[in-house]
Amino acid sequence: MKTDSRFLETEAAARVSVQLDGQTLSLPEGANLAAALLAAGVQPLRHNPVSGAPRMPYCLMGACFECLVQVDGVSLRACTLQVEEGLSIVRLRPREAEHDAA
Numbered sequence: 001m002k003t004d005s006r007f008l009e010t011e012a013a014a015r016v017s018v019q020l021d022g023q024t025l026s027l028p029e030g031a032n033l034a035a036a037l038l039a040a041g042v043q044p045l046r047h048n049p050v051s052g053a054p055r056m057p058y059c060l061m062g063a064c065f066e067c068l069v070q071v072d073g074v075s076l077r078a079c080t081l082q083v084e085e086g087l088s089i090v091r092l093r094p095r096e097a098e099h100d101a102a
């Protein structure tokens with residue numbers, strides 16, 4: 001199964017540093033956060049709270065919650081955010097995602 005990202009950057013955007021689970025990533029400033037994480041090859045973005053199955057962004061318009069991550073300590077949909085310098089992103093583990101879905 002191919003796992004390379006199909007998201008390609010078409011213009012040169014300034015890059016900024018963000019933290020993902022404690023690791024530094026360089027992402028295009030102002031890009032949609034979910035799309036930028038997909039383009040960077042980040043997978044999975046979270047896990048299903050019941051089964052623990054890996055999940056990825058699906059709708060990219062704020063409807064499905066498949067892109068739920070913690071940003072600076074708050075659970076948010078990555079597809080509703082823009083990349084900014086210094087974001088601290090944590091992927092939700094199964095128990096944390098279950099708590100946020102309630």
Ligand code: FES
Nearest residue numbers: 060062064065079
């Ligand atoms: S991808 Fe569906 S809400 Fe973000």
